[in-house]
Amino acid sequence: MSTDFQQARIALGLRLRELRAEGGLTGRQLADRLGWPQSKVSKLETGRQTAAHDDLKAWAEGVGRPNAAPELAARLRVLESHSRSWRRQLAAGHRPVQDTLTVEYERSKVMRAWEGSMIVGMLQTPDYARHVFSAYADLHQSPRDIEDAVRARVRRQESLYQPGKRYHIVMWEAALRALVGPPAVMAAQLDRLSGVIGLNTVSLGVVPFEASLKLPPANGFWIYDERLVIVEDWHAELWLDQSDSVALYRRVWDALAGTAAYGPDAHRVITRCRRALGAV
Template sequence: MSTDFQQARVALGMRLRELRTEGGLTGRQLAGHLGWTQSKVSKLETGRQTATHDDLNAWAVGVGQPQAAPELVSRLRTFESQSRSWRRQLAAGHRPVQDRLTVEYERSTVMRAWEGSMVVGMLQTADYARHVFSAYVDLHQSPRDVEDAVRSRVRRQESLYQPGKRYEIIMWEAALRAMVCPPGVMAAQLDRLSGVIGLDTVRLGIVPCGAALPLPPANGFWLYDERLAIVEDWHAELWLDQPDSLALYLRVWESLAGAAVYGSDAHKVIARCRRALGSV
């Protein structure tokens, strides 16, 4: 869980405890009023459990301060907007998620990315993207709208050729070797990456597996200008716009970018990965 998310949840818990004590209730008494276990009250107050909107409304009424409910719900919505669970986002499938991301690409001029586990979406072929989406549909048991999601992702790639845009993309060599698709699909994907090098709008860097890394190659993320970072984890996406968080992710990106190779050297790494596939 992110530090920002956890800190916000703890702060909400402190406010819940404050309201309970102002109401002259013990945790056991409040739990009895609401028909909850005492452990639920404790977990909400210590930030070990995320409250629902219904929980907060019930809490405000239970402590005799129903007027506090809008404040509590507003706090919850603030950190819910930062941590966007895949379960909630994918309720209608992958296509709406892709469409929301397209809006952020359209709003941005300079986009920076780090990815260590797979080819970034903006450079994926349709066949590669199809295998990635299918895997995540199975993982999250979400609606199977794979073809719609692929079309949305491929259409977004038109901005790679839009004057004025700038993509600074860094990938670990391991991402080019991860067989998340059949060898033939991977071969075409690597050919696609070779073709991207040299585009006016794209600077593609590859961090070789043998390179000295200034930091562990952790989660993939995108930086959109200096206003937004989107970080992916298994359970959620984090949408971060706080200046200190943005500065942190920029430092991470710059550190990893310093370990990357570019131009003809990047071509050599891609070619090495392509040869490893054999004659497919």
């Protein structure tokens, strides 16, 4: 969890405590009024739990300050600009998440990606994407709008062919070898990667297993026009727009990209991964 995110959550908790005190309520009295466990009031006030929008509205009404609800909602939006939990994002399925990301791709000219565990979404085949979305829907117990999500992801890939766009994508060899789908799906996916090499809008690098790494492979992330970084974790996405954070991730990307194979060398790594699948 980012320091900025935690500080914002603590600041929101202090404001909630202030409003409760101004209303002349103890924590237990407010919990009873709202029908919550007292522990929830305590966690929200101390920044140990992230409030939902409905929580903040109920809090404002419970302390007799319904006019404070817009202020609290604004504070939460600032907090969520740093961390967007998958539980909330996927409440309506994967399709809305894909649509939100598409906006960032459309407004960006130069994008850089690092991925060490699976094929980046912009290069996924429909079958590969289908297995990814199914796995995450099971993990997060979210609505299974798999086909809508696949279509949204594939449509976004049209920007790979738009003049003026530039994609710098680097992946670890492990991402090419991870059997996210059955061998036939993986074979088609690797063939897709081979077909991308040579596009004048895409620079595809693969860091082979034998490369001497300047940094350990870690979380995947995208950098959009040096203005925004989106980092994916199991529980949430981090959306970072502070200049120092963006600069840090750019240094990480540069270090990893500097060890990657490109062009014919990248094609050779992809080919040996393809051969490892056997006769498919």
